[in-house]
């Protein structure tokens with residue numbers, strides 16, 4: 001089965017973190033989850049991530065981050 005996309009809704013770099021944090025809207029639970037996205041906003045590290053919610057149908061497949 002295909003891996004769904006997760007759209008990035010916020011990109012931020014907290015001063016306390018070494019990495020950019022990407023907030024996505026989860027295709028499984030519709031809540032927001034944050035993932036590390038590389039060390040600068042110009043060169044985001046996208047691609048596949050494990051879902052942060054483990055109790056949703058198919059959520060073990062994860063998703064692909066898209067802008």
Ligand SMILES: [Zn+2]
Pocket residue numbers: 026027028029030031033051052053
């Ligand atoms: Zn979720």
